[in-house]
Amino acid sequence: MARIGLWGRIGIIILVLFALLIVGRLLFPLPEMPHIELAAEGVFSIFGFPITNTMLAAWLTILVLGGISYAATRKMKIVPKGLQNIVEALLGMLINFVEDTAGKDYGRKFFPVIATIFIFVIANAWLALLPGFMFIGIGEEHVPLLRGANTDINFPLALALISFVFVEYWGLRSQGFFRYVRKFFNVGGLLRGIGQLFRGKIRGGLSAILTGVIEAFAGFIEIISELVRIVSLTIRLFGNMTAGELLILMMLFLIPWVAVIPFYGLELFIGFVQALIFGALTLVFLVMAVTPREEHE
């Protein structure tokens, strides 16, 4: 067989893809463009409370994770074997990651929340890649029965709120109310400056007021940045996962065969990365909240 050059190989690949496109189109014709809905769709409702397909997916994830956990820790042995070994090793990696970042004491306290965030997000993302998600529809409108929970903005938002509350709680708890709140309402310098002005020290008072205003403004920015975290965490996860889902949907629509497989691989990777980012960011925010201000400035 004659050697084929780089361009030759690329040409062959393109040709094969093209052939697949045509054959796939002929074998599995799609009647219409997939219906794209950003909001989660209600599958049914209980007493007027709508149950959406993403809620069902989240519950499925909980069932799967609970089942695996139960199976792995049912009969624990000091010398691990099989599933226990795998789960222990993975969890051990997570524990090390958290404790390396937050230190031994805080690591122990932060671990359950960080780990639950990470595991929930990655399990949602990976389970959503299973066949059955998105493609089993019910009802006349063919509403998908299951849809990855990460692609429902309520789920990332819920996680972001939990992350936010947890961070603020630990900030208050470790530094005390006044020390922690001073970060946001830093008006001490301003008041001192006004006091000096009243005592007749015009020059010193004015410069103190100037730095006081800057400090107060910095505190205001601190509040904004703390709140923006909720939005950024939510939108990052929601955007990435929804884009991945739509990408796979569109690829399946365009080329119904093998061509979509690399995108599944990509989505596996992105699911891991997004889970890691969400967990790691929450962890970093926590560490920043419990570290006294004088130290990290």
Place this chain on the structure above:
Amino acid sequence: MEGIGIAWQGLIAQLVSFAILFGLLTFLLYKPVRRILDERSNRIKESMDQAEQIKVRMAETEERVREQVEAARREGQNIVAQAGQMGERVKEEARLEARREAESIMARSRIEIDRERDEAIEELRRQFVDLAITAAEKVISETLDKEKHRRLIDEVLEEGPKGRG
């Protein structure tokens, strides 16, 4: 907000989901795994402590064995030294014995010699007397009473040195 689907029902449902999963994983996964990890690290620490103890004990035993060997060596040296001293003493005794023997032999020899010398002197005197008598006979040319003469000469000899000296 409608467009991307934020809804309070969904939000609440997902918060509850998170809470459920959090509780589930805490009791089914984190606690058991944490417990087993801690237990394992404790065990490892214990066995390392034990190994340390065994090492210390072994070192002690080695030290004791070394001391015993040292003691045995010293004892052996003592024994050898004692044996040497004993040999020395035996040799000394043998030498003294030999000297005493030799001295007694020499004393006996001296007595013998003295005796023989006395005998020889006696013999010599007897012969001298005879010779003197014979000579006197010849000088006087007269046969004298031998017995009488002998007595006479003996008298002279007895007194001789005294009378002259």
